[in-house]
Amino acid sequence: MAFDYDLFVIGGGSGGVRAGRVAAETGAKVALAEEYRMGGTCVIRGCVPKKLMVFASGYSSAAAEARAYGWDVQIGDFDWPKFRTNLHKELDRLENIYRTNLGRPGVEIFDQRAVLQDANTVKLADGRTFTAKHILVATGGTPFVPDVPGHELAWTSNEVFLMETLPKRVLIVGGGYIACEFACILNGLGVDTSQYYRGAQILRGFDDEARGHIAELIQGRGINLHVGTDVERMEKRDDGIWVKSTDGAEATFDAVVYATGRKPNSGGLGLEKAGVKLGRWGQVEVDEYSQTSVPSIYAVGDVTDRINLTPVAIREAAAFVQTVFNDTPTKPDHELVASAVFTQPEYASVGLTEEQARDERPIEVYSAAFRPMQNAFIDKNERVLFKLIVCANSRKVIGCHIISPGAGEMIQMVGVAIKMGATKEDFDRTVAVHPTMSEEIVLMKTPVRTA
Numbered sequence: 001m002a003f004d005y006d007l008f009v010i011g012g013g014s015g016g017v018r019a020g021r022v023a024a025e026t027g028a029k030v031a032l033a034e035e036y037r038m039g040g041t042c043v044i045r046g047c048v049p050k051k052l053m054v055f056a057s058g059y060s061s062a063a064a065e066a067r068a069y070g071w072d073v074q075i076g077d078f079d080w081p082k083f084r085t086n087l088h089k090e091l092d093r094l095e096n097i098y099r100t101n102l103g104r105p106g107v108e109i110f111d112q113r114a115v116l117q118d119a120n121t122v123k124l125a126d127g128r129t130f131t132a133k134h135i136l137v138a139t140g141g142t143p144f145v146p147d148v149p150g151h152e153l154a155w156t157s158n159e160v161f162l163m164e165t166l167p168k169r170v171l172i173v174g175g176g177y178i179a180c181e182f183a184c185i186l187n188g189l190g191v192d193t194s195q196y197y198r199g200a201q202i203l204r205g206f207d208d209e210a211r212g213h214i215a216e217l218i219q220g221r222g223i224n225l226h227v228g229t230d231v232e233r234m235e236k237r238d239d240g241i242w243v244k245s246t247d248g249a250e251a252t253f254d255a256v257v258y259a260t261g262r263k264p265n266s267g268g269l270g271l272e273k274a275g276v277k278l279g280r281w282g283q284v285e286v287d288e289y290s291q292t293s294v295p296s297i298y299a300v301g302d303v304t305d306r307i308n309l310t311p312v313a314i315r316e317a318a319a320f321v322q323t324v325f326n327d328t329p330t331k332p333d334h335e336l337v338a339s340a341v342f343t344q345p346e347y348a349s350v351g352l353t354e355e356q357a358r359d360e361r362p363i364e365v366y367s368a369a370f371r372p373m374q375n376a377f378i379d380k381n382e383r384v385l386f387k388l389i390v391c392a393n394s395r396k397v398i399g400c401h402i403i404s405p406g407a408g409e410m411i412q413m414v415g416v417a418i419k420m421g422a423t424k425e426d427f428d429r430t431v432a433v434h435p436t437m438s439e440e441i442v443l444m445k446t447p448v449r450t451a
């Protein structure tokens with residue numbers, strides 16, 4: 001049977017764009033449909049604008065530090081409209097690059113929604129239908145907001161990037177990546193920031209010691225963090241959004257931002273009709289090669305809810321192209337994926353937490369928390385944390401946790417060593433770079449505990 005395309009990609013985010021481009025470079029005839037903006041969550045309303053906001057928000061504390069170092073510098077108010085204009089100019093530029101990169105190898109782009117009709121057919125919003133030998137679902141995820149009374153008053157991270165003015169008082173709900181990052185960003189921009197998290201400690205799933213450390217630091221920076229607290233109800237009142245919390249407290253904010261997780265963007269795509277199996281949370285179920293229950297349909301990225309990170313989606317997309325278009329069956333590698341939470345300071349990690357590791361095998365824990373030189377000089381009481389988890393049997397370093405400025409940059413390097421199977425003795429025989437904070441990673445000689 002002759003198909004209109006070798007590959008039809010639904011979704012122009014990190015995974016979809018990479019798969020479409022690389023497949024077209026093999027000579028395949030490829031189309032891609034995107035209903036919103038090319039680049040997807042990461043470029044348009046996620047990692048990229050978030051990181052630019054992290055940069056912007058860091059200057060308030062940098063100015064205070066500069067004064068302590070002797071600079072005669074005053075910082076005024078933050079001009080959000082000016083920043084927002086520049087931010088969106090930058091996003092337009094990046095979107096164009098994505099578009100150009102797709103066009104170069106000949107990917108045909110449809111700027112509209114596409115849904116599945118059957119195992120080899122997609123239907124566009126304008127009514128046209130196309131057949132394809134393979135279909136790739138790369139539709140990402142979307143913010144989830146629980147159904148609390150008044151939830152329609154809340155923003156998600158999507159709206160934060162578009163807000164007209166900076167709120168004076170904000171409540172962030174949640175304790176994950178997005179909640180902690182936005183709490184730090186808005187606090188740094190001068191917004192009076194509160195954060196409610198329903199559990200006992202933020203960043204569930206991360207290393208307990210690091211969670212406690214980062215919670216203290218962000219409170220030290222001025223975030224009003226309430227753990228064991230959730231929103232009971234919200235109402236629009238004359239002076240803002242009134243919030244009653246589960247601990248009985250009442251407070252009023254100019255904006256409430258829900259960062260309570262994301263769900264796979266799989267609804268209304270015709271997946272079930274085409275025979276594609278979905279999991280309990282709506283995630284597209286795939287095998288190790290990203291193939292769904294329908295052999296001609298594959299899925300990559302957040303819609304599959306494996307590890308919801310841009311670089312992972314890109315690797316899944318590349319492995320899909322190797323498997324399907326280069327005749328080289330390739331499984332994406334989900335082992336030892338490093339990541340960073342862009343709080344201020346950052347928390348970055350790779351491998352196991354102490355809690356996960358000690359349940360599996362005997363371990364040694366090396367950990368150092370200290371005031372780095374730059375802070376000690378100005379009597380700034382913020383400590384960094386460097387922590388290694390070592391398997392007592394193999395001597396391999398199986399986890400690393402860093403809280404410090406630039407931790408995201410550091411963990412990329414440590415990640416290579418750990419991925420290569422470096423032992424604690426390999427770290428030990430590496431000569432320190434002095435004077436740095438990260439030299440501590442090769443200088444910790446005695447375990448603080450074993451388990």
Ligand code: NDP
Nearest residue numbers: 146174175176177178179199204259260261262308340341
């Ligand atoms: P997370 O899953 O990290 O966190 C969700 C938070 O919301 C948790 O604290 C969770 O609490 C809480 N929550 C969930 N449901 C409810 C509810 N019904 N009521 C109250 N609180 C609730 O999701 P995020 O939205 O922060 O981020 C989504 C994903 O995006 C991340 O998992 C990550 O993969 C990716 N991401 C990565 C970033 C990075 O690499 N820097 C940055 C941003 C996002 P509990 O812990 O109790 O379940």
